[in-house]
Amino acid sequence: MQPISPFPLKPFNTFGLNANARMGLILSDETTLDSLRQSPWWSDSLPRLLIGEGSNILFTTDFDGLVIVNRLKGISVQETDDAWLLHVAAGENWHQLIAWTLQNQMPGMENLALIPGTVGAAPVQNIGAYGVEFCQFCDYVDTWHFADGHRARYSAEQCRFGYRDSLFKHELHDQVIITAVGFRIPKQWQPVVEYGPLKALGSTASADQIFHTICELRQSKLPDPAMLGNAGSFFKNPVVSSALAMELKRHYPAMPCFTAGSEQNKLAAGWLIDQAGLKGFSLGAAGVHRDQALVLVNLGNATANEILSLAKHVASTVRQKFAVQLEPEVRFIGLSGEINSLQAIQ
Numbered sequence: 001m002q003p004i005s006p007f008p009l010k011p012f013n014t015f016g017l018n019a020n021a022r023m024g025l026i027l028s029d030e031t032t033l034d035s036l037r038q039s040p041w042w043s044d045s046l047p048r049l050l051i052g053e054g055s056n057i058l059f060t061t062d063f064d065g066l067v068i069v070n071r072l073k074g075i076s077v078q079e080t081d082d083a084w085l086l087h088v089a090a091g092e093n094w095h096q097l098i099a100w101t102l103q104n105q106m107p108g109m110e111n112l113a114l115i116p117g118t119v120g121a122a123p124v125q126n127i128g129a130y131g132v133e134f135c136q137f138c139d140y141v142d143t144w145h146f147a148d149g150h151r152a153r154y155s156a157e158q159c160r161f162g163y164r165d166s167l168f169k170h171e172l173h174d175q176v177i178i179t180a181v182g183f184r185i186p187k188q189w190q191p192v193v194e195y196g197p198l199k200a201l202g203s204t205a206s207a208d209q210i211f212h213t214i215c216e217l218r219q220s221k222l223p224d225p226a227m228l229g230n231a232g233s234f235f236k237n238p239v240v241s242s243a244l245a246m247e248l249k250r251h252y253p254a255m256p257c258f259t260a261g262s263e264q265n266k267l268a269a270g271w272l273i274d275q276a277g278l279k280g281f282s283l284g285a286a287g288v289h290r291d292q293a294l295v296l297v298n299l300g301n302a303t304a305n306e307i308l309s310l311a312k313h314v315a316s317t318v319r320q321k322f323a324v325q326l327e328p329e330v331r332f333i334g335l336s337g338e339i340n341s342l343q344a345i346q
């Protein structure tokens with residue numbers, strides 16, 4: 001298989017930033033992996049980057065390595081007395097999978113509707129929304145390993161899922177291609193409607209109602225990357241000590257604040273950015289979205305430097321006002337691979 005060189009990255013990042021990779025491949029057949037390491041152009045030291053739909057990536061510069069765009073397709077289903085078992089190829093579109101499960105009377109994952117990206121990227125940051133996380137339905141994750149070409153299956157427990165976190169951000173970072181994901185959807189279904197705007201649906205809501213409500217909410221709240229380049233929530237919701245949270249709550253009684261384990265609280269990054277007066281703020285062609293302060297947007301031909309400068313400005317303004325450090329949720333990709341996003345915005 002011959003890579004394309006240079007490989008333009010603009011179609012493969014939802015920020016719509018202009019960048020090139022030294023070379024790139026579209027992976028649509030898993031058997032091509034068997035010969036990948038024998039290719040004349042392959043080198044173990046070649047930086048490599050997996051891309052699904054590029055909806056959680058910021059290219060800070062060109063990428064001097066191999067990009068592999070995952071387009072592996074296929075869904076198979078098995079059934080037990082109490083669950084649906086799905087084996088889904090990693091290049092399937094996440095939202096289409098959710099819609100497909102509902103069309104086939106397998107409710108459960110409706111709260112995760114309309115999250116952009118591929119199935120294979122979902123385990124990496126354990127995607128979540130509206131009170132539900134990917135890990136609740138994950139049975140296993142199948143991988144192909146760059147080091148020696150072996151395949152392995154990781155159970156959900158081995159994946160060590162956390163808040164926007166997993167094994168794939170740590171020991172297996174840059175080491176594997178996620179080729180497929182196994183899902184276990186229990187047949188006993190209960191609506192999850194505790195989260196804010198879903199409460200009005202009540203406990204008799206159907207999965208279809210939840211799905212459509214969430215699609216409408218997301219479409220009205222979040223900018224469509226096809227119209228306005230962005231990568232969703234730019235920052236994670238910060239987890240701080242309960243002492244700091246209580247101190248802030250005294251000054252800002254309306255501040256959203258949730259318990260997050262012992263002696264820790266989670267704050268809403270969007271609220272902090274909004275209260276720092278940054279909603280709608282722009283630097284060059286990079287902006288804080290006018291309705292969603294947590295989303296940084298490409299207002300048209302923004303450069304990576306403009307987005308980075310804006311992220312630095314947002315983080316330092318929030319730090320000065322609230323003594324809270326924001327950490328990016330978006331993955332920053334530099335010349336030879338992922339870079340430390342926290343350092344990059346300090």
Ligand SMILES: Cc1cc2nc3c(=O)[nH]c(=O)nc-3n(C[C@H](O)[C@H](O)[C@H](O)COP(=O)(O)OP(=O)(O)OC[C@H]3O[C@@H](n4cnc5c(N)ncnc54)[C@H](O)[C@@H]3O)c2cc1C
Pocket residue numbers: 014049050051052053054055056057070090115116117118119120121122124125126127128129176177178179222223224225230231232233331
């Ligand atoms: C408008 C918008 C809304 C969003 N809302 C949410 C939300 O509500 N909740 C949420 O959790 N996220 C949200 N996101 C972030 C994003 O949708 C998720 O992170 C998604 O899982 C990224 O999928 P992707 O295929 O685009 O991954 P990419 O951006 O292509 O890749 C993300 C990371 O995963 C790695 N990766 C991708 N595929 C593979 C693979 N097959 N094997 C190994 N590594 C891989 C990449 O190398 C990279 O490090 C949103 C993004 C946007 C633009």
